Amino acid sequence: MRIFYHPILGKLEEKRKITLEVDGKKIAAYEGEPIAAALLAAGIRVLRMSPKREEPRGVFCAIGRCTDCVMIVDGQPNVRTCVTPARDGMKIQTQKGLGKWAKKL
């Protein structure tokens, strides 16, 4: 959930609202916020399944170090969603294992 009012930081600054498509479902986001933040705000915390044992993983470091938050973004696998800014219309998929490219580039 979003923190609309914060006792020290004040009111949440209004930013441009955009839409992301996550596994086919549309969610609202703010332009430029990390994809993972938008997902958290929408209550989505499982971002990928691990390669060997297919265990769920989510945000762990939130600063781009651990790669636990990688997802398939616009067809590209292994994108660290905690440091990748959200843009309108992005298509995001839960990554299974090492992920697959949407098509050969």
Add this chain to the structure above:
Amino acid sequence: MGKETMNVELAVVGGGPAGLAVAAKAASYGVQVTVFDENERPGGQLFKQIHKFFGSKEHQAGIRGHDIGYSLLSQCEEFGVKTMLNTVVWGIEKNMLGIQNNGRTYTIKTKKTIIATGASENPLCFPGWTLSGVMGAGAAQTMMNVHRVQPGQKALMVGSGNVGLIVSYQLLLAGIKVAAIVEALPKIGGYMVHAAKIRRTGVPILTSATICEARGENEVEEAVIASIDEKGNVMEGTQRVLPVDLICIAVGLRPLAELCWMAGCKFMFLPVLGDHVPIHDENMRSTVKDIYVAGDVAGIEEASTAMEEGRLAGIAVAEELGYLGSEEADEKKNLARKRLESLRLGPFGDTRAEAKRKLTESEVNR
């Protein structure tokens, strides 16, 4: 390395308090500085720190971290520091850096390089630690204070150092409940001011206690905690189940020193400073020519020490590049060293001061 090459007089890797302080200082004497940071905006950890800083007035105590960040940024702007954001420095060799920006790689040729890459959080392994909802305390802090989203609704904090205490309080400010703070040691690790603030809110700080397990289908649904004996073994019958959806790990930081290793810097193992730390001399120069270090990468301390080390390195570099006479530089460096000394007083500071001495007095510096 990349085909395109850029020349930079002083390259600063990392735009946290240490890197920005180096940049502002060196640029104020005329050095041409470029700061590289992988984030969308500079400031490092400062913008997450919405609490008032401790320490003396001279060191900006009482001012909130994010305000210190804004003031450093405006100094950098004033002196014409260039910043390249969204830029990862992935390689270093002598006076060359490999960087990546927007999917392209470039080679940077430098006269001097400062590595101010900060730290990363230590993980803690227990059954269930990979479940979604177990995260670093710093990660929770980033989500709530920078991105303004709640990382969960009800939390357990593991670790009662300053980070654990401060982030617990910030969780409460963000409207998240805190079930408890567990601390494996028999006493609270952080400063009493922070602990007292937590206690007043009614959140229990349980010492000689640990997390045994995180449970849940896909995400954390509950945490099992228990008391431990002097040997660290769980005492049977003390297990308790807490219904939480967030478990924050605050068990220390370690220097993010990959670039120093890559550059061939020599290291020393100093647990008080977080792990293996690059050896540096009194001017913050590493054991590799033209490479300096400052801030958490040179030993985990605080933002105030990070900035002071940055200033010291900035002066030293300006001197070496011929922008400052040695007499003037010495005077300024000594002042910075004095301020560093005064920041390293008290029971926490003493051990760090000693560890720092081991680094600067190491014979590999000679």
